[in-house]
Amino acid sequence: MATQHRRFSRATRFGALAIAGLAAVALSGCGADATGGGDSSFGFTQAEQEADSPITVWVDATREPIIDAFEAAHPDVQLNVETYDGNASGSASLQTRIALFDQAGEGWPDVVFSTQNNDASWASKETNGVQAFAAPVNKGWFDQEFLDGFTPGSLDPLTIDGTVYGLRNDLAQxxxxxxxxxxxxxxxxxxxxxxxxxxxxxxxxxxxxxxxxxxxxxxxxxxxxxxxxxxxxxxxxxxxxxxxxxxxxxxxxxxxxxxxxxxxxxxxxxxxxxxxxxxxxxxxxxxxxxxxxxxxxxxxxxxxxxxxxxxxxxxxxxxxxxxxxxxxNVGGGTWLASSHSKNLDAVKTFMEFATSSDEYQVDLAPGYPAYASAGEKWIAQQASGGYFxxxxxxxxxxxxxxxxxxxxxxxxxxxxxxxxxxxxxxxxxxxxxxxxxxxxxxxxxxxxxxxxxxxx
CATH class of the missing domain: 3.40.190.10 (Periplasmic binding protein-like II)
Known part of the structure; x- marks a missing residue:
């Protein structure tokens, strides 16, 4: 059936997040162009794919500008956006909410930003028979050439036994x-x-x-x-x-x-x-x-x-x-992609844009980008004003x-x-x-x- 998708309001309370996450699943279940699930060629078992479905993205307030930049660059990708605390100061809010979705068997966001670089330690693990939330990005899903563009060592916190479970947004050296x-x-x-x-x-x-x-x-x-x-x-x-x-x-x-x-x-x-x-x-x-x-x-x-x-x-x-x-290193955020996503193509597009695009990482990002070429451009821009x-x-x-x-x-x-x-x-x-x-x-x-x- 045809469904009119729109961006959700940017809720700041986690009660709203939990409801919105479950609602996102209901919405995405009505999409078209579905392809069969069960493929594990990327290192995780894929859900049934729905090419036209929107993706749900969780960001903290500081990262909100990326949404407008992405929508301007990719108007064909529909986003449902929620604002939350970003797992700040080790609050474990993200882990708590993902655990609830694991119990429910639905409701996971497609992409999450977290201020914590240690999230791969729990997000890479299967929980009570439920596939790990974080999808591997270096098992064929993302191009190795793209992954090689990150500053050496920047993906280490997200790497467990050779598998990379996310992308660094910025560094805080x-x-x-x-x-x-x-x-x-x-x-x-x-x-x-x-x-x-x-x-x-x-x-x-x-x-x-x-x-x-x-x-x-x-x-x-x-x-x-x-x-x-x-x-x-x-x-x-x-x-x-x-x-x-x-x-x-x-x-x-x-x-x-x-x-x-x-x-x-x-x-x-x-x-x-x-x-x-x-x-x-x-x-x-x-x-x-x-x-x-x-x-x-x-x-x-x-x-x-x-x-x-x-x-x-x-x-x-x-x-x-x-x-x-x-x-x-004091912070520097992380993007995690859900292994349960029904639109992996859109998730990949968003993740690559979020971490490496000039439109966000060079022009708008508040911190030093983890993607090496963007980082060099960003710091050159900071230096160009004569402040330092x-x-x-x-x-x-x-x-x-x-x-x-x-x-x-x-x-x-x-x-x-x-x-x-x-x-x-x-x-x-x-x-x-x-x-x-x-x-x-x-x-x-x-x-x-x-x-x-x-x-x-």
Whole structure:
């Protein structure tokens, strides 16, 4: 029968999402040009295909501009769009909803954006006899030439035993942001190692108290910027075995460094998104390690630090003396395609556009694209306005390929344990070293709850 399809309203409540997801199945069941299901040539058993059916796409609010860009470029592909929290901060909202659809045997969205790069750990697994939600993309469905276009290493978090279960949207490699004007005024040199960074903090504390060199006031900063960037083995996964070692040399050195800088006053314990940090740090951030997206979210944001043009630069990621650079990564989203989709051609078209098109990734994307050619164009566009100083473009591009591969991607977030244990301790005046063992135990507890074999 003929069905008039239209875009759903962009609901923000998950109750609406669940209903909308089930409704999408009902709608798509009326499509035409159906082809037989059961084909497993792409590494999963395909549903019966309906070439004219719309696809349901879930995005967070930040990714909404991609919808208009895609519809302008592909008016022949019909979308049902829902806005949700993007699985932010390890909320597990996506996993919870997919589990409900698995139980119902219907209702799955065709494409989902998630802010979490560890979703492949659960989305690649069969659940109670129901095929895994995430469809493999490197088993013949997507062209290998297209997949090879991603920045080396960027698909690693989505790769399990050689199978890739999604596409990275953007990267969030960490660099060292510095205010060249302040460095010149105060007579300091931009650090390149963690040792130089700590030594600089002592000089600043003694000679220019009040200036800031970083923050540990957010779960993502403590975990991903500092410990990941220090190549500290506190969050590692080998098959189904999870380990967390806070006594390893790099782990202990980073704990000591952070506690030292908090004590001398150069390391803030306030959230970079809070008013307390803005009041404390306005005009006082000499430099700080942070992800690429700090540009718009923190430094250029008129409601945050609002650093004037011609002052801000991005230096090479900090690393230990004598060791290779191995920087952290703070987010960068992921696109997952449903193995239950009834219009795989449309899903492929959307996924390729979402991750690699100039119309979105170069012209509209808020973060550094994971697709290499788009990433280079995006960063060139950021550099063209004259806002940044130094080797900004080169250092950001280089850092995209320097993310340390030793960090694990289990089915839970590193942020939650830090937020639960470390942040309250810092607020109470304790050090990270005081609660390191409690932090480690909380991480291991979460791993056990998720079914991993735990090894310290």
């Amino acid at each position: 960490v660099v060292f942001w510095y205010d060249q004007t302040l460095f010149d005024q105060l007579g300091y040199t931009v650090p390149t190692t963690w040792e130089e960074y700590e030594a600089l903090s002592d000089k600043v504390a003694a000679e220019n108290p009040g200036y800031i060199l970083g923050s540990v006031g957010d779960g993502f900063l403590g975990s991903y910027v500092y410990y990941w960037g220090a190549q500290a083995p506190i969050f590692q996964l080998d098959g189904n075995e999870f380990s967390s070692d806070f006594e390893a040399e790099n782990s202990q050195k980073m704990t000591d460094l952070l506690d030292h800088m908090v004590e001398n006053g150069t390391m803030s314990t306030n959230s970079v998104f809070g008013s307390d940090f803005i009041q404390e740090a306005q005009g006082k951030v000499l430099g700080m390690p942070g992800p690429v997206w700090f540009t718009g979210a923190i430094f250029q944001n008129p409601d945050s630090l609002n650093v004037p043009a011609g002052q801000l630069g991005a230096s090479t990621p900090l690393h230990w003396e004598g060791e290779d650079i191995g920087t952290g 100083v130094g080797d900004f473009e080169k250092n950001v591009i280089d850092a995209a390929g320097q993310v340390w591969g030793g960090w694990g991607f289990p089915s839970f977030s590193a942020e939650t344990a830090y937020s639960k244990v470390v942040l309250p301790a810092l607020a109470a005046g304790s050090t990270i070293g005081d609660v390191a063992s409690d932090w480690q135990q909380e991480i291991l507890n979460e791993a056990q709850v998720q079914g991993y074999t735990v090894a310290r």
